[in-house]
Amino acid sequence: MENVPAAEAALTSAADRTLFVPRGRRRRAEQWVRSGVSHLILILLSLFALLPLLEALSTALKPKSEIMAGLSIIPQRPTLGHFEFVLGQTDFPTWLRNSLQIAVGTTLCALVIGSLGGYAMSRWRFRGRGLYGNTLLMVQMFPGVMLGIPLFLLLDDYGLIDTLWALLVTYLTFALAFSVWMLKGYFDGIPREIEEAALIDGANRLQVLWQIVLRLAAPGLVTVAVFTFLLAWNEFFFAYIFLVSRDKMTLTLGLFTFVGQYTTEWGYIMAAGILTCLPALVFFFLLQRALTRGLIAGAMKG
Amino acid sequence: MQHATTLSQPSASAESSRARLRAHFSKYALPYLLILPSLLFLAAIEFYPLGVGISEAFKYHNRVQPWATRFVGFGNFIQALQSHDVRQALRTSFVMVTGIVGFSYLLGLLAGLLLNQKVRGRSIYRALILVPWIAPPIMAYISWQWMLNDQLGTINRTLMAIGLVDPFDPIIWLADPALAMLSVIVVGTWFRFPFMMITVLAALSAIPDELHEAAALDGATAMQRFRDVTFPLILPVSIIAILLQAIWTFNDFALTFVLTGGGPANATTPLILMAYREAFQRFNIGYGTALAVISLVLMLALGSVYLRLQARQEADS
Numbered sequence: 375m376e377n378v379p380a381a382e383a384a385l386t387s388a389a390d391r392t393l394f395v396p397r398g399r400r401r402r403a404e405q406w407v408r409s410g411v412s413h414l415i416l417i418l419l420s421l422f423a424l425l426p427l428l429e430a431l432s433t434a435l436k437p438k439s440e441i442m443a444g445l446s447i448i449p450q451r452p453t454l455g456h457f458e459f460v461l462g463q464t465d466f467p468t469w470l471r472n473s474l475q476i477a478v479g480t481t482l483c484a485l486v487i488g489s490l491g492g493y494a495m496s497r498w499r500f501r502g503r504g505l506y507g508n509t510l511l512m513v514q515m516f517p518g519v520m521l522g523i524p525l526f527l528l529l530d531d532y533g534l535i536d537t538l539w540a541l542l543v544t545y546l547t548f549a550l551a552f553s554v555w556m557l558k559g560y561f562d563g564i565p566r567e568i569e570e571a572a573l574i575d576g577a578n579r580l581q582v583l584w585q586i587v588l589r590l591a592a593p594g595l596v597t598v599a600v601f602t603f604l605l606a607w608n609e610f611f612f613a614y615i616f617l618v619s620r621d622k623m624t625l626t627l628g629l630f631t632f633v634g635q636y637t638t639e640w641g642y643i644m645a646a647g648i649l650t651c652l653p654a655l656v657f658f659f660l661l662q663r664a665l666t667r668g669l670i671a672g673a674m675k676g
Numbered sequence: 677m678q679h680a681t682t683l684s685q686p687s688a689s690a691e692s693s694r695a696r697l698r699a700h701f702s703k704y705a706l707p708y709l710l711i712l713p714s715l716l717f718l719a720a721i722e723f724y725p726l727g728v729g730i731s732e733a734f735k736y737h738n739r740v741q742p743w744a745t746r747f748v749g750f751g752n753f754i755q756a757l758q759s760h761d762v763r764q765a766l767r768t769s770f771v772m773v774t775g776i777v778g779f780s781y782l783l784g785l786l787a788g789l790l791l792n793q794k795v796r797g798r799s800i801y802r803a804l805i806l807v808p809w810i811a812p813p814i815m816a817y818i819s820w821q822w823m824l825n826d827q828l829g830t831i832n833r834t835l836m837a838i839g840l841v842d843p844f845d846p847i848i849w850l851a852d853p854a855l856a857m858l859s860v861i862v863v864g865t866w867f868r869f870p871f872m873m874i875t876v877l878a879a880l881s882a883i884p885d886e887l888h889e890a891a892a893l894d895g896a897t898a899m900q901r902f903r904d905v906t907f908p909l910i911l912p913v914s915i916i917a918i919l920l921q922a923i924w925t926f927n928d929f930a931l932t933f934v935l936t937g938g939g940p941a942n943a944t945t946p947l948i949l950m951a952y953r954e955a956f957q958r959f960n961i962g963y964g965t966a967l968a969v970i971s972l973v974l975m976l977a978l979g980s981v982y983l984r985l986q987a988r989q990e991a992d993s
Contacts, residue, residue: 412790419787420804422866426819427811429830433822445833487713494710501700506711508983513722514920517927519948522969523955524725524732550714579706608812609694610930615956626814628777630934635819640822647815658810662803666874 411645427651434645441641456645465620466646469628476538477606480545484602485595487546488553493583495554496561507558518611526565526615540616541624545609549602556601560594561587597665607654613665625650733966738958752966761942762950762967769946772932773925776864777918783865784872785914789902791873792880802877809870817934820863824849853943856936860944864931869923875917879910912989919982923975947971967982 433441434456436449460466491510495503525544525552526535534540568590569582577585588595594641613627629646636642701708733752737745756762787805791798808816823830826846835841849859883906891901929948932938938945938953945953948971955964 383891399800409795412795415786416790416795416801416805419783420801423805423870426816426823426866427807429823430815430819442828445837447830457993487717490710494707496705498704500704500707503707506715509718510714511983511986512976512979513718515923515927515975515982516722516726517948517951517968517971517975519794519927519929519951519955520729520972521722521725522952523961523965523968524728525721526956527915527961528725528728542716544721547717550717554714604810608814610812610814612936626812629812629818630814633821635977640828643818644822647818650815651811653809654810656804659803663799666799666802666806 397401414600427648430435430555430644430647433640434648436641438639440640456641457649460649461643464632464642464646465623465628466625466649468621469623469625470536470649472623473607475623476541476545477603479542480549480606481599481602483542483546484549484553485599488550488598489583489588489595491550491554492557492561493587497566507555508544510554513547514551522612522615525612527615535616536618536622538622541606541612542608544612544616545602545606549605552601553598556598557591557594560591564590593664600661600665603657604654681757700743714870720780729965730969732961733969735962737960737962739961742757747963748962751969752963755963756966756970762947764942765945765947765950768857768942768944769926769948772860772864772944772946775857775861776868776925777859777921779865780868780921781872781914781918783869784874785876787869787873788876789906790881791877802873805873808867808868809874813867813930814934815861817931819860820866821850821935824859826851851940853940854942856944860932860935862929863935864925867931868925871921872917875913879913880906883909912985916982916989918986919978919985923978926971926975 428447432447432449435452435454437451437453437455440450491506494500495507529535529540564587568586572581572582572586608626609624610626610630613624614630617623617627620628620631629643629650632643632646734747734749735745736748736751787801791802791805795801822828824832826832826848829849831849832841832846835847836843839895841847847855849855887905887909888901891905896904926946927948928946930954932946932949933952936944938949942950947967951964951967951971953964954960954967958964
């Protein structure tokens, strides 16, 4: 790990020893090498990060004969056949609708409930505030399997197994931990004076929250919305244990059943995989700048 | 009231503290109301099932023969700790967590340090490196499984094309115990290093530039600056991130379930996957939850360290 600084140090001392090179040129050459090494490492890391997606895209676009024989990652005779099959002849569109419903529903609920909790934590020092905050952090450590077993028994008693409601309430609860904490962080940054002025003008607390605070915390709401959406969109374990019927499945679960169903038809599986991650990626890249800035500012709070 | 006068002091103070409490609650009625919805969901989806789960762990409960359900005290735990399989699963969990968290921190630190410099195109690199953190893990695990396929997978095919692997004797990435563990660690690292990078970047952005400039003026080399200035300053945040990731990796069900199915034999079955199998495939609710409770206790121990460090971190900033 100390590779980078070590390499830099080695470069510096090596450069110091070459006495014959004029100083300006030596420094420029040194910088050039250093940034070259940086770029090389960053390109390798990016490739590692993108590898499974590139592989999936390449396989999805290749005709079957090429998947079995070709070595090139770039398809020689690209085809959209696999995508047409997945969208036209499988349950994929139903799963897409289910995933959208759950992700959007979870996101809306988490924004409402999360901003109420975050506002309470940001503005009042009530008894039990620390306990409430710590509880939210602590539940992130519960093993999913630990909760999954009793939740399954419980939801089964209420007839909620194999419904989208079971997933919505579960995902919502998991999203609350970071929603409350992140929004509290954003609310902390809004000066109280603005609210006090409105309160003196006769507005009540909830009007202040709705009309002033939430508007000023809009970037925070967007960040929380994206993370909640991704949590619900990407989740697998609870979908796997709560859902049974094919028409109730979410995308990640449906994709997993593809592996069993089309064992050797990697073109279909990968086309479905690409379609599954597309919304998440598009969403992320559209908001990328704002999100990473928010993340870096508040990474350790969430 | 008469009693109150005879007993005087203690009860009077109890009365006044009760009154203070009442005053506190009426003064803070609104915030309590605001956190109520989230408390309800926490109670219903986290704590009630947690309580049920813990009580199940002390029962013999098999869904195939529900009539035989009975209280067995610590029986399940004793059975678990004596079982060779459970010890193997704990060992597997430990190897996985150490390997994945260790490598992902190293890669995250490397990426974070490089991207904290003024590199051209750094926002593009940063976005690309974040992809593993955004993409649905299931989709990625399936794609990795395909890449690691011994006959047709890209990795073996590439190695064969270079001549490193004999086409008639391919590397069985997912079918050999040691290689399967290696594959799990590589894929787990792939999934987790972007979070580490973000954490390192966040910690680095909090270090004032003057510190580096001062150190550079004092003649410190890049290596010395890293060891004596940068690293100590990002260490507290790094430890918190490492703890969190260790907990999440320990609890990760999908990675081994999708990539290797826990195999070959039980070579890549961590405790969490074993708990799942007992409860959902063998319908051994009691024994399965006991295994999950063991995981929970281990994670709460790590978690309390995390909470203490987090509180200290907040107090400092």
